[in-house]
Amino acid sequence: METRKIIKLGRSTLVVSLPKYWVKLNELKYGDEICIETQKNGALIVFPSRIKEEKKFKEIEVEVDPTEHGLLIRKVISCYLNGFSKVKLISKDVFRESQKELIRKLCWKLYIRILDANVKEITLQSLADLSSVELDASLRRMANVTLSMYENSLTALGNHDLKLAEAVVSLDDEVDNFCFLLLRLLRNIHHNFSLLDKKGLEFVNCFDYETVVDRLESIADNSVNISKCVLFLYKNRRKLSHQVIEDLISMGKEALNLCDMAVKNFFNKNLKTANNIIELKDVLREKLIHEMIIERIFRERDPIKVYASCSVKDSILRIAEAGAEIAEATINRIIGDFSFTPKN
Numbered sequence: 210m211e212t213r214k215i216i217k218l219g220r221s222t223l224v225v226s227l228p229k230y231w232v233k234l235n236e237l238k239y240g241d242e243i244c245i246e247t248q249k250n251g252a253l254i255v256f257p258s259r260i261k262e263e264k265k266f267k268e269i270e271v272e273v274d275p276t277e278h279g280l281l282i283r284k285v286i287s288c289y290l291n292g293f294s295k296v297k298l299i300s301k302d303v304f305r306e307s308q309k310e311l312i313r314k315l316c317w318k319l320y321i322r323i324l325d326a327n328v329k330e331i332t333l334q335s336l337a338d339l340s341s342v343e344l345d346a347s348l349r350r351m352a353n354v355t356l357s358m359y360e361n362s363l364t365a366l367g368n369h370d371l372k373l374a375e376a377v378v379s380l381d382d383e384v385d386n387f388c389f390l391l392l393r394l395l396r397n398i399h400h401n402f403s404l405l406d407k408k409g410l411e412f413v414n415c416f417d418y419e420t421v422v423d424r425l426e427s428i429a430d431n432s433v434n435i436s437k438c439v440l441f442l443y444k445n446r447r448k449l450s451h452q453v454i455e456d457l458i459s460m461g462k463e464a465l466n467l468c469d470m471a472v473k474n475f476f477n478k479n480l481k482t483a484n485n486i487i488e489l490k491d492v493l494r495e496k497l498i499h500e501m502i503i504e505r506i507f508r509e510r511d512p513i514k515v516y517a518s519c520s521v522k523d524s525i526l527r528i529a530e531a532g533a534e535i536a537e538a539t540i541n542r543i544i545g546d547f548s549f550t551p552k553n
Contacts, residue, residue: 214262224430227255256486268295275302276286279499282311289319289389292397296321296333303328314444315479318382329458339394345476351387352472354380355429356465359528362435363461366521367454367505371443374436413545416524424531428468431524435461438517438524445513453518461525463493468532475539481537483543490533 211228218224227237235257246254271284281298281332296313298304311330316322325332336539358377366373393414442448449457467489476481498503508519 224342230273236377240292240498257371267293268297269293270299271380273298273300273304273308275300275305275308278307280312281308285315286319286389289321290393290396292339292346294361295324298331298333300329302378304331304475307502318385320386337390337393341389342394344531345417346386348418348425349472349476350423351384351391351422354387355384355425355432356469356472357430358384358429359435359461359465359468360479361441362432363465365436365439366461367458369439369443369448371440375435378433381429381433385424388422388426392419395419395422414513414542417475417538417542417545420536421472422535424538425472427531429465431527434524435521438521439548442513447511447517448515449514449518450505450509453509453514456502457518457521457525460493460496461521461528463496464525464529465490467493467529468535471532471535471539475542477537478539478543478546480543482539483539486536487533489535490529493529497522497529528551 211224211229216224216226227243227355237257241257244254244256252495271288273284274280277284285296285298300308304312310329312323312333316333319335320337321333321335323331324334361373362377364370365377395418398415398450467486470482471486474486502522506522508517509515509518
């Protein structure tokens with residue numbers, strides 16, 4: 210960290226000079242405008258009033274081994290999340306067909322396109338304009354899709370509805386789209402003060418938003434797991450007893466209500482409501498691990514039924530815990546805003 214002395218200019222004006230390397234980095238000159246924003250904790254943020262076009266479009270070259278598959282996926286996702294608009298993948302040999310297929314699937318999931326390609330190089334370009342992404346609106350849409358998936362997974366379980374279960378599984382990619390886009394936005398806000406200003410956020414808010422995005426993605430994953438259990442039971446020609454299904458759906462709806470309250474309250478920012486949600490999770494957890502529920506599941510006496518029932522039960526518990534963690538993020542957000550509010 211660099212420290213600078215405050216200089217007095219005239220009778221009452223106090224001045225701090227700008228670091229030379231920072232001026233050069235941002236290509237500023239005499240007469241250019243800069244933005245100054247006061248944070249709630251008393252800190253000042255200084256950033257150029259305009260972003261150079263060449264700095265908006267970050268590029269990177271990534272070397273790829275012909276045997277890479279999982280690592281290839283992680284490299285591309287990492288480049289995307291770190292804000293690179295153009296990614297050139299360079300193979301040490303030639304791209305395998307399986308690698309090309311992975312890249313095509315990632316393009317759809319990450320809002321990117323293949324700009325140019327040959328046997329040794331593939332250039333990807335992001336289609337997302339982060340400055341136009343509405344954070345709150347996008348988060349609400351992600352929550353709506355996620356909670357709809359969860360509700361439909363419970364319906365599929367109760368009605369043995371295979372088509373609905375398959376539809377829930379297929380929607381997982383939609384949630385992933387939102388997840389990656391919002392995480393890209395939030396990560397880039399850390400490096401782009403003009404985005405921070407435009408979205409009306411404090412740095413500390415980004416961590417709370419990231420928590421909500423991550424927990425919503427977890428709810429979607431567990432909703433998919435419930436739907437896969439429905440498909441698994443059908444494939445093995447099994448049906449759970451009416452009592453077990455009734456118990457699971459009843460507690461599943463309690464978790465759904467908890468998560469719905471948690472998401473809405475993240476925007477409403479009510480401290481007591483957030484705390485009530487966390488306490489509701491504790492009550493639901495006790496129900497899910499109650500001996501009577503476990504006993505009813507094991508009365509099935511069929512390993513396939515027991516496995517599916519326990520898997521659904523665990524997913525419901527994880528979903529309730531995700532809702533409670535969103536409530537915890539809300540409390541952190543409320544207390545953080547309060548603690549940084551200047552006193553009169």
